[in-house]
Amino acid sequence: MFRKKSLKIAGDFIYTVMASVVLNIALQIIIYPLITKLRGEAAAGNILTFIGFVYIIPQALGSALSSGRLVLRKQCDTSNADFSHIILLFSLVSLVSVGIFGYLHTPSVVFALFYGLFAILYMLRAYAQVEFRLTLKFKTFFYYYCLVSIGYLIGFGLYLLTDEWLFIFICGEALALFYSFFRGTIFKKDAPLAPRSAVNKAVGAITLSLLVRDCVLQFDKVVLWATIDPASVTKYNAVSIIAKTMQMLTQPINTLILSYLTVKDTVLSKKDLLKFSGIACAVSGFFYAMCIIGTPIFLKLFYADLYSEVIPYNLLVNLGIILGFLATLFMSVVLSQGRSNTFSAFECIFGALYVGVSYYCCMHFALWGLVYATLFINIAKVICSFLLLFTAKNTVSYTKS
Numbered sequence: 001m002f003r004k005k006s007l008k009i010a011g012d013f014i015y016t017v018m019a020s021v022v023l024n025i026a027l028q029i030i031i032y033p034l035i036t037k038l039r040g041e042a043a044a045g046n047i048l049t050f051i052g053f054v055y056i057i058p059q060a061l062g063s064a065l066s067s068g069r070l071v072l073r074k075q076c077d078t079s080n081a082d083f084s085h086i087i088l089l090f091s092l093v094s095l096v097s098v099g100i101f102g103y104l105h106t107p108s109v110v111f112a113l114f115y116g117l118f119a120i121l122y123m124l125r126a127y128a129q130v131e132f133r134l135t136l137k138f139k140t141f142f143y144y145y146c147l148v149s150i151g152y153l154i155g156f157g158l159y160l161l162t163d164e165w166l167f168i169f170i171c172g173e174a175l176a177l178f179y180s181f182f183r184g185t186i187f188k189k190d191a192p193l194a195p196r197s198a199v200n201k202a203v204g205a206i207t208l209s210l211l212v213r214d215c216v217l218q219f220d221k222v223v224l225w226a227t228i229d230p231a232s233v234t235k236y237n238a239v240s241i242i243a244k245t246m247q248m249l250t251q252p253i254n255t256l257i258l259s260y261l262t263v264k265d266t267v268l269s270k271k272d273l274l275k276f277s278g279i280a281c282a283v284s285g286f287f288y289a290m291c292i293i294g295t296p297i298f299l300k301l302f303y304a305d306l307y308s309e310v311i312p313y314n315l316l317v318n319l320g321i322i323l324g325f326l327a328t329l330f331m332s333v334v335l336s337q338g339r340s341n342t343f344s345a346f347e348c349i350f351g352a353l354y355v356g357v358s359y360y361c362c363m364h365f366a367l368w369g370l371v372y373a374t375l376f377i378n379i380a381k382v383i384c385s386f387l388l389l390f391t392a393k394n395t396v397s398y399t400k401s
Contacts, residue, residue: 019145020245022142029302030156036303041306043230045230045234046225057093057211060210060214062122063127063210064210065083068083071206078194079191081191081193083203090123102116121170129144148172148173155169206335209346215355216355221236223358223370228362228367236317236367238298243288243291243295281326284322313368319375320378323381330385331388334385346385354374
């Protein structure tokens with residue numbers, strides 16, 4: 001039985017990783033390099049910045065709904081209807097916040113409305129994937145991301161014809177949601193099961209922390225765009241793309257952690273935590289080695305014109321991002337064990353530190369300032385997140401069921 005379960009977890013991990021890989025091939029290997037080549041560094045930097053804002057608010061809201069539903073099921077039974085009022089609220093917040101941001105930077109009502117529509121679709125898609133996490137059907141999760149990637153490529157073709165980049169992302173999100181509405185069950189009507197106060201509390205606590213976390217993950221685009229120029233966003237994205245691709249693997253790994261460890265009566269011992277910590281450090285070390293080897297190759301292939309300018313950042317940029325990956329893994333286990341307040345406080349404190357320090361450093365030291373700010377903040381995050389794994393009073397009493 002143990003062997004069968006271990007094989008199932010290993011297979012699920014492969015499917016979740018492949019889902020992230022397929023999406024990143026579409027975006028980072030095909031779409032973004034071609035935009036840079038055909039439209040220039042500034043155009044690509046502007047698109048990355050607009051997308052980065054969507055990756056903050058709508059992504060955080062959709063992920064909070066998904067994670068909140070997973071965490072809450074450890075306490076009580078839940079249904080689709082329990083989350084309908086939050087879905088409506090989060091859709092409105094996504095539309096208004098992203099639409100206003102779009103209008104302020106591109107004063108066009110039509111653009112703002114379509115940018116806001118994309119935000120709603122993205123938020124709903126981020127939530128809808130919880131269906132596969134609840135049922136542990138990760139092969140279908142992989143197919144779901146294949147649909148998103150195919151939609152992005154179709155949208156890229158429309159972008160080349162119309163010069164409207166929003167088509168890239170709207171097509172991808174719409175294609176995945178089409179599946180969720182007509183073949184999935186996550187949007188089907190049913191009766192409420194969980195107390196509304198419990199739902200609001202679970203989602204609310206996670207929402208704040210994920211907003212801060214995603215703000216930190218995307219803040220590099222915003223701060224470089226605001227303090228230097230759009231081209232610097234493209235340069236930093238080029239040298240950090242391998243590490244950020246590795247960092248994106250935290251999503252599928254977190255998916256597995258929350259999916260399996262939030263099942264009722266599943267708890268961890270200190271021995272389990274030590275094993276997890278060792279594996280997480282080993283994986284992070286391997287990823288770092290892959291980054292420092294792979295980044296020069298990637299730059300030569302897809303950003304040859306920028307190679308000599310950005311290669312000096314290789315070692316430190318990748319180290320800082322991979323350390324952030326490691327800290328996120330540690331904190332996902334903290335969250336899976338019901339310590340949502342600790343998770344929220346941690347993300348908020350380090351988020352505020354990162355925003356303040358990186359903005360100051362970029363103003364005074366340009367791109368190197370962001371590199372050093374990311375590195376030192378993430379060193380501190382790794383140390384603190386590791387300590388949090390073992391300092392909970394109830395950790396000693398954890399026993400595997």
